[in-house]
Amino acid sequence: MALKGRVHDPEEPLIPWWAAGAVIGLLLTLAVAIAAPIGMSREFAYTGGRLLSLFVPQVANNPYWQGKLGIGWETMLVLGAFLGGALAAWLTRKPSLEVPSLWVQRFGADRRKRYLVAFVGGFIMLFGARLAGGCTSGHMISGVSQLALSSFVFAVTIFLTGVLTAKALYDWRRA
Amino acid sequence: MDIKTLLWGLLIGMAFGATLSLSGAASYRMIVNALRLKDLRLLKIIMTALAVGTLGVTLLDAAGMAHLQIKPAYLLGVALGGILFGIGFAVAGYCPGTCVVAAAERKKDAFFVLLGGLLGAMTFGLLYPSVKPVLIDPLSFGEVRVSDLLGISPVWMAIAFSVLLLVVVRFLPDRIGERASAVSSSGGKKQREHRWEGVSDGGVGGLRRRAGTPGAGGRFVCL
Numbered sequence: 373m374a375l376k377g378r379v380h381d382p383e384e385p386l387i388p389w390w391a392a393g394a395v396i397g398l399l400l401t402l403a404v405a406i407a408a409p410i411g412m413s414r415e416f417a418y419t420g421g422r423l424l425s426l427f428v429p430q431v432a433n434n435p436y437w438q439g440k441l442g443i444g445w446e447t448m449l450v451l452g453a454f455l456g457g458a459l460a461a462w463l464t465r466k467p468s469l470e471v472p473s474l475w476v477q478r479f480g481a482d483r484r485k486r487y488l489v490a491f492v493g494g495f496i497m498l499f500g501a502r503l504a505g506g507c508t509s510g511h512m513i514s515g516v517s518q519l520a521l522s523s524f525v526f527a528v529t530i531f532l533t534g535v536l537t538a539k540a541l542y543d544w545r546r547a
Numbered sequence: 548m549d550i551k552t553l554l555w556g557l558l559i560g561m562a563f564g565a566t567l568s569l570s571g572a573a574s575y576r577m578i579v580n581a582l583r584l585k586d587l588r589l590l591k592i593i594m595t596a597l598a599v600g601t602l603g604v605t606l607l608d609a610a611g612m613a614h615l616q617i618k619p620a621y622l623l624g625v626a627l628g629g630i631l632f633g634i635g636f637a638v639a640g641y642c643p644g645t646c647v648v649a650a651a652e653r654k655k656d657a658f659f660v661l662l663g664g665l666l667g668a669m670t671f672g673l674l675y676p677s678v679k680p681v682l683i684d685p686l687s688f689g690e691v692r693v694s695d696l697l698g699i700s701p702v703w704m705a706i707a708f709s710v711l712l713l714v715v716v717r718f719l720p721d722r723i724g725e726r727a728s729a730v731s732s733s734g735g736k737k738q739r740e741h742r743w744e745g746v747s748d749g750g751v752g753g754l755r756r757r758a759g760t761p762g763a764g765g766r767f768v769c770l
Contacts, residue, residue, distance in 0.1 A: 382652065385571030389588045390716075392570030393595020399563050400596070401603030404613045406555045407548070409604075410563060412644040413668065420669025436675035444548060445556045450647055452560020457651030459561070460568035468653035472575035472640065475656075483655070490639055490656040494646065494663025495670075497635025501643060502671035503682065504628025505618050508642035512593065515618050517600035519701055519708075521691040522620040526629045533633025538582035541637065 382466045383473060400517055408445050409518070411510030413501035415450040478542055564648045573649040575640035575656065582637050585724050591716050598712040605705035617690035624682040639663070 380386065403410050421437040432441060460466075471486045479485060501507040504526050506515055512530070515523025567573050570592055580586035607613040618625075636642055639660045641649050646664065649657030671678070694704040 382654070383571065383574040383576040385569065385577075385588065387566075387569045389570065389591040389721075390595050392566055392572065393592045393716075394599050395566045396563065396592070396596035397599025397601075397603060399559055399566070400600040401607060403556075403559050404604050404615065405607055406559075406614070407552050408614050409616055410559070412642075412647065413664075416643060416664050416668035417672045420665045421672050423665070424669055424673075431673075434672060434675065436672040443553065445552070448553050448556030449560035449563065452557040452562075453564030453567070453644060453647050454651045455557075456561030456564030456566075457568045457573065457648035458564075460565040461652040464569070466568070466652055468655070470655050472579075472654075472656065474576040474579055475640070486656050487659040490641075490659035491663035493635045493637075493639025494641075494660035495635070495667035496631050497639050497660075498643060498664035498667035499671050500628045500631025500633075500635055502628070502668050503678065504625045504632060505621075507632065507644065508593075508636075509644045511618065513596055513600060514616075516597055517604045518615050518617055519601070519605070519692040519694050519704060520617045520620070521688070521693050521696060522618040522622075522625050524693055525620070525622060525625050526632075529626050529629030530633035530636060533630045534582045534637045535584060535633075537634045537637035538579050542579065542583055 379465065379467055382461075382469050386464055396513065397517075400514055403449075404514075409510065409514035410449060411446050411506060411514060412450055412453070413498060413507035413510060415446045416498050417502050418444075418447070474542075563644075564651065567645055567648045568652055573641065573645040573652060573654070573657070575649075575654070578642070578645065579637065579640050586722050587719050588721050591719060591721070594712045594716045594719075598709040598716070601705045601712075602709045605701050609702050617692060619687060619689050620691045621683045621685075621687035623686045624678075627682060635667075 385392070400410050418437070418441060421431060421434070422441050425431045425437070425441065431437065471481060471483050475486050497507075501510075504511065506512075506523065506526065508530075511520075511523040511526040516527055571577050572589055572592055577586060577589050581589035604613060604615070608615060639646065641657050641660050643664060646657045646660040650661050692701060694701040697704065
């Protein structure tokens with residue numbers, strides 16, 4: 373943990389990978405024992421639906437949202453993840469960050485550019501997650517842990533396209 | 548869902564978010580360098596989580612105590628969604644869970660991933676009635692597990708899979724290529740050494756500092 377008065381790099385770990393992995397695996401086991409696996413992306417769609425239904429009430433009748441807009445297991449998980457992340461960052465005095473270092477090295481320090489790309493990336497990612505029925509948590513961690521065929525297919529495709537995209541952005545046309 | 552279960556959800560979510568924060572998984576640099584196959588620590592986190600999780604979940608199920616939710620295998624939608632997800636993941640540099648945690652850590656770009664994500668997920672919800680007959684209903688095989696396909700018991704498959712993952716993780720290096728020797732790995736102890744190149748809150752600039760030196764504005768932002 374960060375020592376008093378010391379500032380640490382917010383892009384680097386404070387605990388080793390094996391400890392993090394073991395804790396996540398145990399949390400998943402606990403979650404499955406209590407109620408359901410861990411998932412994050414469904415809540416994006418439900419929160420989006422809740423917001424939209426404030427302005428367009430008939431949205432609540434869309435088959436995707438019908439009867440599902442109440443507070444559920446995943447609402448609590450996502451809320452908890454935000455609170456847990458904020459608490460950990462506060463306790464370890466993690467500095468805030470405007471633009472990631474790697475991005476600055478490659479694309480410059482213009483933050484509007486990064487924020488626009490982040491927004492577009494988020495849009496594509498969550499659209500894909502809802503189409504596939506899960507994300508890194510729901511499919512890759514929870515789904516593969518349940519040996520679901522669907523999640524193995526998802527894990528392989530996101531790994532392939534993720535690696536290709538990252539390489540195309542950072543490694544193929546060296547500036 | 549009763550209030551006790553919901554509170555458990557909140558607690559598990561908090562522990563999950565704190566772990567993602569402490570492990571550095573909510574970091575653009577770690578995620579993108581993982582996808583560039585240069586910094587493998589994130590993959591090692593995921594593989595360790597899978598080794599523990601698969602064994603835990605499967606044993607729990609064998610004991611009849613698991614609340615499983617096997618995702619249905621509608622291969623067209625899952626593969627196409629996975630393709631979009633992979634592209635968006637590399638472009639955003641956070642996944643849905645880590646963008647929530649990174650936003651909580653006050654990483655500003657993660658807020659925009661969060662906003663874009665809300666809109667993207669909402670758009671899918673709106674399009675769902677027309678997407679369903681094309682991408683979700685065809686080639687849909689239901690709740691299939693890989694162990695069913697291979698015709699072996701889930702427990703044996705889980706044991707074999709976990710052992711395989713742990714062996715791979717054991718021999719996988721933390722980093723590959725250029726910076727492998729330059730930057731120390733695993734955990735927090737030896738990281739005081741590396742260089743920070745920061746974009747400060749007040750203005751943008753390529754500040755280069757040594758870790759441990761407070762920034763000009765006190766709250767400086769590093770990379």
